Amino acid sequence: xxxxxxxxxxxxxxxxxxxxxxxxxxxxxxxxxxxxxxxxxxxxxxxxxxxxxxxxxxxxxxxxxxxxxxxxxxxxxxxxxxxxxxxxxxxxxxxxxxxxxxxxxxxxxxxxxxxxxxxxxxxxxxxxxxxxxxxxxxxxxxxxxxxxxxxxxxxxxxxxxxxxxxxxxxxxxxxxxxxxxxxxxxxxxxxxxxxxxxxxxxxxxxxxxxxxxxxxxxxxxxxxxxxxxxxxxxxxxxxxxxxxxxxxxxxxxxxxxxxxxxxxxxxxxxxxxxxxxxxxxxxxxxxxxxxxxxxxxxxxxxxxxxxxxxxxxxxxxxxxxxxxxxxxxxxxxxxxxxxxxxxxxxxxxxxxxxxxxxxxxxxxxxxxxxxxxxxxxxxxxxxxxxxxxxxxxxxxxxxxxxxxxxxxxxxxxxxxxxxxxxxxxxxxxxxxxxxxxxxxxxxx
Amino acid sequence: xxxxxxxxxxxxxxxxxxxxxxxxxxxxxxxxxxxxxxxxxxxxxxxxxxxxxxxxxxxxxxxxxxxxxxxxxxxxxxxxxxxxxxxxxxxxxxxxxxxxxxxxxxxxxxxxxxxxxxxxxxxxxxxxxxxxxxxxxxxxxxxxxxxxxxxxxxxxxxxxxxxxxxxxxxxxxxxxxxxxxxxxxxxxxxxxxxxxxxxxxxxxxxxxxxxxxxxxxxxxxxxxxxxxxxxxxxxxxxxxxxxxxxxxxxxxxxxxxxxxxxxxxxxxxxxxxxxxxxxxxxxxxxxxxxxxxxxxxxxxxxxxxxxxxxxxxxxxxxxxxxxxxxxxxxxxxxxxxxxxxxxxxxxxxxxxxxxxxxxxxxxxxxxxxxxxxxxxxxxxxxxxxxxxxxxxxxxxxxxxxxxxxxxxxxxxxxxxxxxxxxxxxxxxxxxxxxx
Numbered sequence: 001x002x003x004x005x006x007x008x009x010x011x012x013x014x015x016x017x018x019x020x021x022x023x024x025x026x027x028x029x030x031x032x033x034x035x036x037x038x039x040x041x042x043x044x045x046x047x048x049x050x051x052x053x054x055x056x057x058x059x060x061x062x063x064x065x066x067x068x069x070x071x072x073x074x075x076x077x078x079x080x081x082x083x084x085x086x087x088x089x090x091x092x093x094x095x096x097x098x099x100x101x102x103x104x105x106x107x108x109x110x111x112x113x114x115x116x117x118x119x120x121x122x123x124x125x126x127x128x129x130x131x132x133x134x135x136x137x138x139x140x141x142x143x144x145x146x147x148x149x150x151x152x153x154x155x156x157x158x159x160x161x162x163x164x165x166x167x168x169x170x171x172x173x174x175x176x177x178x179x180x181x182x183x184x185x186x187x188x189x190x191x192x193x194x195x196x197x198x199x200x201x202x203x204x205x206x207x208x209x210x211x212x213x214x215x216x217x218x219x220x221x222x223x224x225x226x227x228x229x230x231x232x233x234x235x236x237x238x239x240x241x242x243x244x245x246x247x248x249x250x251x252x253x254x255x256x257x258x259x260x261x262x263x264x265x266x267x268x269x270x271x272x273x274x275x276x277x278x279x280x281x282x283x284x285x286x287x288x289x290x291x292x293x294x295x296x297x298x299x300x301x302x303x304x305x306x307x308x309x310x311x312x313x314x315x316x317x318x319x320x321x322x323x324x325x326x327x328x329x330x331x332x333x334x335x336x337x338x339x340x341x342x343x344x345x346x347x348x349x350x351x352x353x354x355x356x357x358x359x360x361x362x363x364x365x366x367x368x369x370x371x372x373x374x375x376x377x378x379x380x381x382x383x384x385x386x387x388x389x390x391x392x393x394x395x396x397x398x399x400x401x402x403x404x405x406x407x408x409x410x411x412x413x414x415x416x417x418x419x420x421x422x423x424x425x426x427x428x429x430x431x432x433x434x435x436x437x438x439x440x441x442x443x444x
Numbered sequence: 445x446x447x448x449x450x451x452x453x454x455x456x457x458x459x460x461x462x463x464x465x466x467x468x469x470x471x472x473x474x475x476x477x478x479x480x481x482x483x484x485x486x487x488x489x490x491x492x493x494x495x496x497x498x499x500x501x502x503x504x505x506x507x508x509x510x511x512x513x514x515x516x517x518x519x520x521x522x523x524x525x526x527x528x529x530x531x532x533x534x535x536x537x538x539x540x541x542x543x544x545x546x547x548x549x550x551x552x553x554x555x556x557x558x559x560x561x562x563x564x565x566x567x568x569x570x571x572x573x574x575x576x577x578x579x580x581x582x583x584x585x586x587x588x589x590x591x592x593x594x595x596x597x598x599x600x601x602x603x604x605x606x607x608x609x610x611x612x613x614x615x616x617x618x619x620x621x622x623x624x625x626x627x628x629x630x631x632x633x634x635x636x637x638x639x640x641x642x643x644x645x646x647x648x649x650x651x652x653x654x655x656x657x658x659x660x661x662x663x664x665x666x667x668x669x670x671x672x673x674x675x676x677x678x679x680x681x682x683x684x685x686x687x688x689x690x691x692x693x694x695x696x697x698x699x700x701x702x703x704x705x706x707x708x709x710x711x712x713x714x715x716x717x718x719x720x721x722x723x724x725x726x727x728x729x730x731x732x733x734x735x736x737x738x739x740x741x742x743x744x745x746x747x748x749x750x751x752x753x754x755x756x757x758x759x760x761x762x763x764x765x766x767x768x769x770x771x772x773x774x775x776x777x778x779x780x781x782x783x784x785x786x787x788x789x790x791x792x793x794x795x796x797x798x799x800x801x802x803x804x805x806x807x808x809x810x811x812x813x814x815x816x817x818x819x820x821x822x823x824x825x826x827x828x829x830x831x832x833x834x835x836x837x838x839x840x841x842x843x844x845x846x847x848x849x850x851x852x853x854x855x856x857x858x859x860x861x862x863x864x865x866x867x868x869x870x871x872x873x874x875x876x877x878x879x
Contacts, residue, residue: 225718250866251863254867277856289838290861291832293841294859294860376841
């Protein structure tokens with residue numbers, strides 16, 4: 001079995017935790033993301049594992065000939081492999097959930113009902129396992145990729161059925177689930193990834209459909225490469241809570257600067273609008289930070305502000321931008337105070353202003369604040385790279401482009417679809433350099 | 445798994461002998477102030493920048509410094525409550541928090557750091573040296589105490605130099621207004637020879653202070669010229685300039701620092717001597733007092749020493765040669781006021797900071813911008829850009845407040861500081877690679 005060195009960067013944001021895996025040449029092998037929840041430790045491991053899974057697929061692609069588009073046949077094979085891998089992961093977590101639920105059935109409280117409940121649990125989980133392959137079959141659609149969402153709704157339905165059939169208390173079954181799910185969710189899947197990949201590969205090959213010996217052999221070869229965790233660097237809001245030693249921690253500002261440089265080497269100015277801070281960063285031609293400014297402890301006008309607005313309007317975060325784009329007369333809003341966001345919104349709605357106009361005004365207010373931070377950091381130089389969750393919001397991007405043009409003229413504004421990974425990409429590159437003993441940004 | 449902010453217990457905090465000596469001096473002074481109603485001594489309230497301690501002593505007045513009282517309230521975690529008290533009384537959130545802490549303290553019985561009531565001032569002596577807030581502050585105090593108020597105006601050094609006119613203008617105010625009013629308040633006649641005596645003593649202590657501050661040119665620096673520097677300026681910026689106590693203190697301190705140099709020691713911190721100096725910084729702006737030790741720790745934990753700071757020049761700038769001069773008593777009091785940091789124009793401040801970065805071989809400039817301090821904050825971004833341009837060294841900007849605990853966000857400050865230190869590191873190694 002051959003080994004491959006990998007370099008891990010982890011960005012522990014206030015909302016999501018991201019991981020990037022680089023190979024020795026600095027090419028991205030894999031990316032992973034998960035909710036930060038209140039447990040950075042788990043978030044970190046889950047994100048890293050997701051990046052490893054993603055990296056495995058990169059290796060499959062490389063074996064099949066290209067990082068980019070493959071033949072229809074190969075793509076179908078990879079899709080099937082991924083579905084089956086996710087199925088294996090789901091089954092593993094189901095087993096964990098079953099064991100956790102069953103373990104709770106003990107003691108005096110269950111003296112009379114215990115046996116019945118255990119039997120009911122066994123039945124529920126056997127049915128959950130039986131219907132699992134369909135959830136991950138071809139053409140299946142899942143509403144969510146989170147285990148809680150998928151397993152939870154099915155468990156509740158099946159528990160009701162089984163309780164009726166076997167004459168046990170439904171609420172006791174629900175109670176057991178409620179008590180177990182958080183523990184399971186906060187436990188990253190413990191089984192070996194390679195093992196799950198192997199089982200997934202077996203499922204795919206045994207189904208036989210569209211699988212050539214060549215593809216199967218190449219997939220096996222790719223699985224034979226061991227991904228060695230060579231060096232890890234953590235950054236982001238939660239970095240200090242991790243069991244990393246100091247030389248494995250880098251400032252998120254430096255990581256963002258370097259990450260943006262790697263995505264767009266001509267970057268000189270970076271704007272990052274994240275969950276609870278906004279940063280303006282100036283970098284030199286090597287991605288080294290020359291200057292930066294960020295909001296102080298007040299999170300006015302950051303991503304979280306949009307989150308509150310979305311909650312207040314009972315909308316999804318991703319729906320705000322498109323609605324704001326429909327506005328023809330943006331409202332004039334000056335306050336970006338997150339605490340008062342709800343009050344401002346209700347006031348204006350009460351005055352009869354249109355939702356899209358208010359939203360357009362709110363987006364503009366956020367960007368105005370970002371422009372102020374940018375100018376304090378030294379202005380905007382060509383090219384500018386916009387990162388963070390807010391860069392995915394088309395209304396925010398539109399306002400930014402407008403205001404940059406008004407204030408700084410023609411500036412190329414880069415937005416990478418994977419911009420959410422900018423910090424972790426920079427961190428991974430720091431890890432790669434640290435392992436090489438290179439000194440840029442590494443403590444001497 | 446919260447990061448352990450290990451706080452040294454009071455008995456564990458490491459202090460130099462000079463710090464203990466200073467503590468005793470301060471305690472004695474506060475007792476003298478609080479005893480004033482019994483002893484019959486009269487009290488002059490005045491401010492650190494432009495503090496005319498030698499003149500005040502000529503009239504047997506005791507010097508009371510409201511900003512120092514506010515700092516004491518901040519260090520003792522009382523200011524938050526005082527500020528809220530003042531805000532309830534109608535003072536806006538934007539008002540200088542020294543002022544609000546002082547007003548709030550008055551409303552709560554005016555209890556000083558020695559847990560005793562501070563005396564009513566008999567006179568308010570405002571030597572205005574660039575901080576506009578001081579004017580308003582004394583207007584409030586005058587309203588409260590209905591005592592005589594003296595206003596000595598120091599011309600702003602807009603052109604970057606002191607002209608004979610400026611000195612004449614100030615000497616005339618001293619002769620025609622300040623001195624006669626102080627005579628009237630105190631009942632003591634002015635004796636210029638007594639003033640000369642005090643000024644001679646001031647100059648002696650000032651020599652030793654400068655030697656202490658300039659010791660930071662050594663590598664490693666034996667002192668921290670910001671966090672430690674605040675201790676070092678205490679006596680001379682306060683009620684001790686011109687006294688034998690100050691001469692003794694600075695002689696003692698200088699010896700202590702020279703010993704540190706001889707032993708190759710770094711600065712003393714609350715957790716003991718800092719080893720392994722990694723970053724040498726110049727800091728512009730006042731410190732935060734409510735989380736003073738936590739703030740300091742963010743520096744020494746990373747091996748960062750402040751080798752020069754502008755804040756240690758707010759009560760007088762001595763390192764460019766100025767000394768109080770018994771031969772020119774009133775003139776040198778005028779020059780002293782003119783030289784105060786906040787009375788210097790932006791280009792002068794920039795020159796000073798650039799000079800510090802070069803002379804002290806610093807890695808760069810860090811600005812601690814104070815939310816509620818307009819006289820310091822105005823122009824700081826411009827200062828930063830210019831200093832960066834002229835020195836080629838990286839600069840950074842953090843934001844805290846003087847004594848309002850609500851404006852100190854440890855996570856945010858630490859984030860920026862760490863980024864800055866890593867930026868300095870990156871710049872250094874980047875340069876190494878290019879060479």
